[in-house]
Amino acid sequence: MSDSKVRVRFAPSPTGPLHMGGVRTALFNYLFAKKNNGTFILRIEDTDQTRYVPGAEKYIIEALEWCGLNPDEKPGYSCGFGPYRQSERKDIYKTFAQKLISTGHAYYAFDTPEELDSKRKELEKDKKVFTYNAHTRSQMRNSLSLSEDEVTELLKGDYVIRFKMPDNETVEEEDIIRGKVSFNTRELDDKILFKSDGMPTYHLANVVDDHFMKISHVIRGEEWLPSLPLHILLYKSFGWNTPKFAHLPLILKPTGKGKLSKRDGDKAGFPVFPLQWKDPESGDISSGYREEGYFPEAFVNMLAMLGWNPGTEQEIFSMDELIELFSLERVNKSGARFDPEKTKWFNQQHLLRKTDRQLSVLFSKELDKRGIKADENFTEKVVSLVKERVSFVHEIWDQASFFFIAPVEYDPKVVKKRWKGDVPAFMKELAEKLNEVNEWKADKIKSYIAALIEEKGLGFGLVMNALRLALVGGGFGPDLMTIAEMIGKEETIQRIKNAVEKLG
Ligand code: GLU
Numbered sequence: 001m002s003d004s005k006v007r008v009r010f011a012p013s014p015t016g017p018l019h020m021g022g023v024r025t026a027l028f029n030y031l032f033a034k035k036n037n038g039t040f041i042l043r044i045e046d047t048d049q050t051r052y053v054p055g056a057e058k059y060i061i062e063a064l065e066w067c068g069l070n071p072d073e074k075p076g077y078s079c080g081f082g083p084y085r086q087s088e089r090k091d092i093y094k095t096f097a098q099k100l101i102s103t104g105h106a107y108y109a110f111d112t113p114e115e116l117d118s119k120r121k122e123l124e125k126d127k128k129v130f131t132y133n134a135h136t137r138s139q140m141r142n143s144l145s146l147s148e149d150e151v152t153e154l155l156k157g158d159y160v161i162r163f164k165m166p167d168n169e170t171v172e173e174e175d176i177i178r179g180k181v182s183f184n185t186r187e188l189d190d191k192i193l194f195k196s197d198g199m200p201t202y203h204l205a206n207v208v209d210d211h212f213m214k215i216s217h218v219i220r221g222e223e224w225l226p227s228l229p230l231h232i233l234l235y236k237s238f239g240w241n242t243p244k245f246a247h248l249p250l251i252l253k254p255t256g257k258g259k260l261s262k263r264d265g266d267k268a269g270f271p272v273f274p275l276q277w278k279d280p281e282s283g284d285i286s287s288g289y290r291e292e293g294y295f296p297e298a299f300v301n302m303l304a305m306l307g308w309n310p311g312t313e314q315e316i317f318s319m320d321e322l323i324e325l326f327s328l329e330r331v332n333k334s335g336a337r338f339d340p341e342k343t344k345w346f347n348q349q350h351l352l353r354k355t356d357r358q359l360s361v362l363f364s365k366e367l368d369k370r371g372i373k374a375d376e377n378f379t380e381k382v383v384s385l386v387k388e389r390v391s392f393v394h395e396i397w398d399q400a401s402f403f404f405i406a407p408v409e410y411d412p413k414v415v416k417k418r419w420k421g422d423v424p425a426f427m428k429e430l431a432e433k434l435n436e437v438n439e440w441k442a443d444k445i446k447s448y449i450a451a452l453i454e455e456k457g458l459g460f461g462l463v464m465n466a467l468r469l470a471l472v473g474g475g476f477g478p479d480l481m482t483i484a485e486m487i488g489k490e491e492t493i494q495r496i497k498n499a500v501e502k503l504g
Pocket of ligand 1: 011012013
């Protein structure tokens with residue numbers, strides 16, 4: 001394999017369910033990989049055992065699967081670059097942390113949490129913030145400030161390994177999305193690379209893995225930009241080439257400032273997670289796009305448009321179209337505002353892209369739930385008549401239940417407005433007379449009723465609205481004569497009789 005091959009990774013930490021921002025990161029990695037005939041890798045970054053949440057990894061894998069973002073390499077997949085779960089790569093990291101010590105880029109530190117805390121408090125008194133860096137490290141207990149003998153002794157107990165951040169150096173990098181980004185190391189601290197529990201921190205594990213998994217492009221959220229200078233310095237310290245970097249814009253709240261949070265979703269009633277999530281500790285349930293009835297392709301399409309566009313007016317894309325058009329150069333720097341209403345629109349557009357047969361197969365499941373058995377062709381016809389009025393498959397029932405069952409109640413507002421005057425008496429007569437219609441077809445029924453209305457000198461609209469009330473239970477639905485034709489003569493007559501009986 002040549003080193004110029006595109007290899008990207010999505011590297012979530014299993015600390016909870018995947019937020020939709022995480023799914024977007026996975027998506028952009030996936031699109032970039034597929035566009036460039038590259039490899040899309042899933043790596044589970046589970047080195048922080050204190051934040052490990054049971055079920056989170058399974059959730060992440062299921063969510064990617066639902067979205068159609070299937071990794072080419074992932075945990076459980078054996079190939080030259082695995083394992084893909086960092087907890088299974090523990091030994092690799094220690095070797096590399098020690099390598100940094102031997103080359104003078106890192107050091108052992110023995111300060112206890114209490115010591116660090118008291119140092120912090122001491123400085124707080126003078127309104128200063130304590131930073132472990134080039135200016136303070138000589139006052140702390142570490143392998144740079146203590147004698148060799150002391151260090152040898154202390155290494156028998158707890159210690160961490162810290163990066164020796166250079167003082168006042170400029171680190172620059174060309175980010176594919178942001179252009180040149182520049183940092184001064186004076187702002188940075190001596191980050192811990194290796195913890196006393198024998199695990200690496202995110203920074204060390206991430207860089208080592210990206211190197212050994214031959215990652216060509218690191219595509220991740222903007223929140224990781226502050227870590228970039230440390231990562232670049234780590235690559236340099238190891239003498240490794242850096243991958244290319246692309247930091248994706250934040251996803252912003254629907255209104256106001258700041259990044260989209262779970263709380264925004266809870267407040268406004270939209271999901272922020274791809275799948276429903278049950279918190280293993282509290283048992284609390286957070287809603288998911290899948291369970292709300294979204295098509296994965298609509299959810300993916302919506303996410304793709306959060307921060308990216310193809311430079312044309314087109315907004316609706318299939319996954320293949322997205323792969324075809326995607327480029328990191330067309331990702332925006334500025335935050336992308338999330339719009340829950342627009343998300344529904346995306347679903348509606350994808351619903352309309354499906355064939356009536358596909359929709360009726362999906363809608364049949366809604367019928368099954370209600371114990372209703374219906375003819376396939378009949379269901380397909382129903383779907384074709386109401387699909388323009390819905391955004392979700394489950395909404396078809398609200399628009400079309402009367403095709404399958406007689407109305408159980410009548411909308412009181414419509415009753416008040418439409419069931420009055422001469423109408424009830426006419427309806428009673430109509431129920432008897434409709435038997436005379438020989439050919440039960442929409443146009444025939446219509447001309448028969450029209451003639452009868454004329455004979456009685458009533459208003460056509462008036463009668464039709466009342467008839468709609470009798471057949472569907474309210475003032476909605478597609479063409480009324482088509483409804484009558486579809487439910488059949490007997491059922492039509494029966495429903496008129498029911499209405500006359502119930503509404504008087
Ligand atoms: N484990 C990090 C996360 O949870 C990965 C960040 C990165 O892609 O470097 O997002």
